[in-house]
Amino acid sequence: MKVLSSLASMKRRHADCQVVRRKGTLYVICKTNPKFKARQGATKGTRLSKKGVK
DSSP states (O other), X not given: OEEOSOOHHHHTSOTTOEEEEETTEEEEEOXXXXXXXXXXXXXXXXXXXXXXXX
C-alpha cells in the first residue's frame, strides 16, 4: 500500500478504484488490481501519528 500526500492521481488510475474514508483516513481500494491500494493521512492513535512523542 502506498502512503501518499495526494490521492488525485490514484483516483483516476483504474476504472474500478474507489475512494473510501475510514476513521479520518482516505483509502483508495481496487478489488480487481490490489497494487493500486493507497492511503492518505494517519489515523488517530497509530504509531504513525505519534512521531516525536516519548
